[in-house]
Amino acid sequence: MNERMAKLEQRLQEQHHKDLFLQTKHTIDAINDLAEHHRLLSALHAINGYRVVGSEEVLFYDTLSQVKEQIVLILEKTVSDLEHKGDKHYEKNFNDGVE
Template identity: 40%
Template sequence: MNKRLKELEKKLGPEHKEIVHFVKHVFDEFDQRSEAHRRLAASNALAGIKVSGTEEKVFYETIDETRRWMLDVLERTSQDIEHIGDKHWHKNFKDDEGSSPNK
């Protein structure tokens, strides 16, 4: 996933680096939360508290799926940015370009 993120960072260029930085920060947070969860599960196991293997599997699968989902959204966003001004491009995301966020 890091390779794909670096490719998207190059593709977006320096003018849109904030988007990639946001995704990197979210991925770093996932890593920190996963590590904290792993430590908690290990300490619970040492204390004799039974850890559900199914729940652990779902936890890590959900994190991996969310990472893939975020990379997919970033990739489609980069495609839309790449095709700004192309009247034949059908946008991945229909943004309200002229609307105010206060409406």
């Protein structure tokens, strides 16, 4: 995902839309912070003797991973629409526009 984000950053800088990249990066960082907070909380619960259900932990982290993937996918579609702005033969990803 880091390589995809780096490519998207470069493409958005060329389009003068680095703000879109930064917003996406901050959102993904917030999700990563949530995962870290959850990891620490789960560790504290385990230390205090509470049973941590492994399948629920896997589901939680898989869900966060899917959310991050969808956020990056939406950014890729947005960049694609920005790059093809004005091209009447291009089928838009977002009919309401990107600006």
